[in-house]
Amino acid sequence: MNPYLLMVVKAALVTGALLFTLLYIQWVERKIIAHIQCRLGPYRVGPHGLLQPVADTLKLLFKEDLLPGHVNRFLFLLAPVLAVSLALISISVIPFGPEIEVAGVRTWVQLADLNVGVLFVLAISSLTVYGVVLAGWASNSKYPLLGALRSAAQMVGYELPLGMAVAAPLLVSGSLSLREIVLSQQHYYGGFFPAWNLFRLPAPQVFGFLVFLVAAFAETNRLPFDLPEAENELVAGFHTEYSSLKFASFFMAEYANMITVCSMATVLFLGGWLPLFPAQYGSNYAPALALAAAGALWLYHGLPSAFRRDRWSLPAAGVAALVAAGLFLIPAVQAIFTPLFWFLAKTGLLLFTFIWVRGTLPRLRYDQLMRFTWTFLFPLGVANLMVTGLLVALRA
């Protein structure tokens, strides 16, 4: 098969999946937040509000595209493009799965494997600050400017602990290629305990993982670090002046960044697509089991549901889940999708954590935010890196 064609197909698949996820993660977030706050969340558009993202997208598309008169037009337009494209680029080096064979074509479930993949992701993430900063500055208005300045300081400040946290598992794995990093975590201690970098000897990266996660919250401007768009003090921060599709772009960029950092965390600390326990304990059947359980649950809840609409939508979902579970029992499907399942499960868990934290924690004050990174997170990251380096050097 023509390698370029293969690349195009893969790119299309990944982009499609990513866009779909971006569309629906907002729905998931709203639902989870709603349930944390004892609400129902979107419920009107489609079953369980499932069509809400589509409706939102349409709304944003058809709103009037305002271009305020006092802005720097070029930069004002450039900023959202920059933000969203940078957010999407990083995905290209993330390995979602191992080498698979589909219809006689062997390929990696990854768009591109750079031998400096980690550095590539870091480089791209270091550029994302421009989207925010330019947006704030080009708006030529005080709230966006303040938001942009805050954002720049915050992102620069948190990029350092992020870099430190990323460097430590690199030492443990001994490679800069994301694929190699995952492959290096392949074995199990005692035959069942995963040798993910989170647990891996000689230097378990527990602190590194925590530092990475906290810094990632800040890098993606998520609560409790969403100072740049703190609505009760800065209106909407750097994107106050933006509307319609340009506004949606920033929104999308934020979620894309979230997905990127969660994927990175999965690859760097949680063993990427590798299962939690080895195949001889039946890890290949875990997806089927999980889907079957979900299907059973939906059937159980859906059939006697109080809501009329649920009485058919939930069972339908349940049946679909059961069918998917059945598909997962086919060896060919299993071979391709089981790693993907594990990857998505881990990333999904992390994304859930992001949303969960947003629903739980209040926003920090700005000085607290800066002091936290410079006096606690960064030193912790450096200490973690040095201890890791020492332990790795001692073992070598």
Added chain:
Amino acid sequence: MQHLWLIPLFPLAGFLVNGLMGRRASKAFVNAVAIGTVLLSFLWTLKTLAALAPLETPHLERYFAWIQVGDLRIGYDLALDRLSAVMLLVVTGVGLLIHIYAIGYMGHEGGYYRFFAYMNLFMFFMLTLVLAANFLLLFVGWEGVGLSSYLLIGFYFLRHSATTAGNKAFIVNRIGDFGFSLGILLILVNFGTLEFAEVFSKVAAMPIEVSAGVLTTIALLLLVGATGKSAQIPLYVWLPDAMEGPTPVSALIHAATMVTAGVYMVARSSVLYLHAPLALDCVAWIGVLTAFFAATIGLTQYDIKKVFAYSTISQIGYMFLALGARAFGAGIFHLWSHAFFKALLFLGAGSVIHAVGQQDLRYMGGLRRHAPVTFWTLLCAAAAIAGVPFTSGFFSKDEILLAAHHYSPWMYWVGVVTAAMTAFYVFRAIFLAFFGEFRGEGHPHESPPVMTLPLIALGVLSLVGGFFNVARWLEPEPTLAHHDTALVVVSVAAGLAGIALAGVFYVLRPGLADVVAERLGFLYRLVYNKYFVDEVYQALVVKPLVGGSRDVLWQGMDVEVIDGAVNGVGLRARGLGRVLRLLQSGYIRSYATWVLLGALGALLAMSWAGGGR
């Protein structure tokens, strides 16, 4: 490898610690550092000597190249042979005792830490001097001890006389050092090396007709340095004034160790001197004259430290006499015993001064009862210097006088007369200080044990030090085969006569001395005023020099020519600057353009010179 470098290093460390941190440290700390480092040096010396015994061949250790120019390599190399072993024992051993003594003597002085830092610095340089394996390193030590001597003479820097004395010592030494450095340069030019072993082997290999002129010049120039450092005629004038320093300094530097550096240097260069007989004759002449004249001056002085200072000059004259008489071993032997009894004399004098707060012998007296330990130990030292049989001074002086007689009989007789005078003035001082009635004010008291214990140790050494025959150790085959008993009896008798005369003048018939002095009249005044040498120097050397400097060098040369040239250059530079200032527009972009021009020039120069290929 015996790590000889550790020996000088310890005092250097002590100097650094005390010098840098001593101001805030407690006295106990300063003591511990100062004494401890010297003690370590002493112990390391003993250990090294024990390891290298019997040290029949020199032991050389090379550390690193200090100067490397073309073929010339001057290393930081240390060497140890029997000669330097004797010096090492004297310097570290006597130095240690004097350091201990100084705890008590300096206990109430200001600048305590400074004193000990300087003392340690002196020890470092002295040990470098002694251990050096080449002339340049020796010169480093030589200059270094001069520096520390200057610092310590001027220790009481608030006293004008002390700073003047320090300057005098430094400047007079400079004259000697000038000659010394010329000598070293001549060695370098003629032999292409400064290493002792190489120089001496080349000297020995030199044919006599070539060597005579060159070697005599070198030896005489080195001798100039030696006379300066060892206070010999004509450069001895600084030593009496150097007594302005604290007494332990006088004992350590101006009696036991530093002033004998000249003797050590000549003995070290013995090969060179043996090939320059004329220079060696000069050494003998200088020695005998110095010994005699300094002894005569010592007869009349009333300041106890001055008496001993002239005695030191006189005794070093003896050593020079021995060197000149080709008896190098005897010279070093006398250096060895002299270190003990002269250090003891000074320390005892210090103890006396400590007791009465006074240096003038006329205001002492009767101290025998008040300070018995001081008295008895001083008596030991006096006996040793007077050559009372079987004390250390007896053996070494005996060796010297025998050698002198062999070399030139009249020098022997001068030596005997000097010995009599030596006995006289030392016992004069003893009798004036310890016998009769106390003539001063206040209540004299004995010194604390920390001072008396070193006195006792040195007293014992003064008595028995002569039984270790350094001369035989250094020169296993004696040059003098026969041992003339008659000569020994004569010299001992002269010494005892001097003691007896002193006893008659100052104990049995007090007042007789004044009568004699009056009778002698002019002669007495001449000697009492030290032959007016200082005044003569002042008139003949200092005045013309200062006047000439002021009128010719300062007003003429410096102000007119040099300042004129310098100011002229400055004026031209200002004029040029006034023009070039126009470049300094303050505009960064202009500067950038200039840089651009420069870069272009550099690029063109490079490509013109063939770069880029």
Added chain:
Amino acid sequence: MAAAIFLIFAFLAVVCGLNVVLRRHPVSSALWLIGVMVSLAVLYALLGAHFLAAAQVIVYAGAIMVLFVIVIMLVNAGAEQRSTASRMAQHAGLPLLAALLGALGYVMWRAAPAGKVAGAAAVGKGTAQDIGRALFTTYLLPFELASILVLIAVVGAVVLAYKEMD
């Protein structure tokens, strides 16, 4: 392929560089400069220096230029005004620049007459391992000195900018 990539990104770099110099507003200049840097990063990768390509983006574009942009925003720099205070630069600048470029071209033309292809031997030299090995063995001392330099720069920058917090 390589030649095409080179031409594309060289063209981009020159265009961006021209804009850096020609744009009147500092922010625009800064953004175009980022363009230059990213193009150069691609060229570095083309030369096999992958690590430096990443470092170029992280350090230059991600750190240094962010600083520039922030400072431009802090001082709210507007478009620059023309001034002709420096006559030297005004009159001699352009000829000198032309001469410099000419000299550079001449030297290059003499040094590499024609057709010498940048060596293929280089591929694989430039991974993080290679750089790291060289940095921590041959260039250890400069590396440590550089770290001290950076520390000094941090302290210096804080001292210089501290007044703002009074």
Added chain:
Amino acid sequence: MDGVPLTWFLMLSAVLFGLGVAGFVFRRNIITVFMSIELMLNAVNLSFIAFACRLGQVDGQIFAFFVMVVAAAEAAVGLAIILTVFRNRATLQIDELDSLKN
């Protein structure tokens, strides 16, 4: 890389360097001038890396690395200086900062 002559890289480097020089000499905003310096540094880095590639050595890349480090330090201090200047003089015009003349 195969097919791309070293000279091309050097030409590009020279052109970018020239642009940097031009910016330095002709621009009036001190920040832009500063950025022009960065442009020159980048141009030189390109030469270094091209030579490193041509010679098959890693040393040139190390030089470029150090240039980056120095540039980072320089930017931090330089921008702090610019901020201070701006606070004191309220201008960024390079021609107005001429008190160091005569």
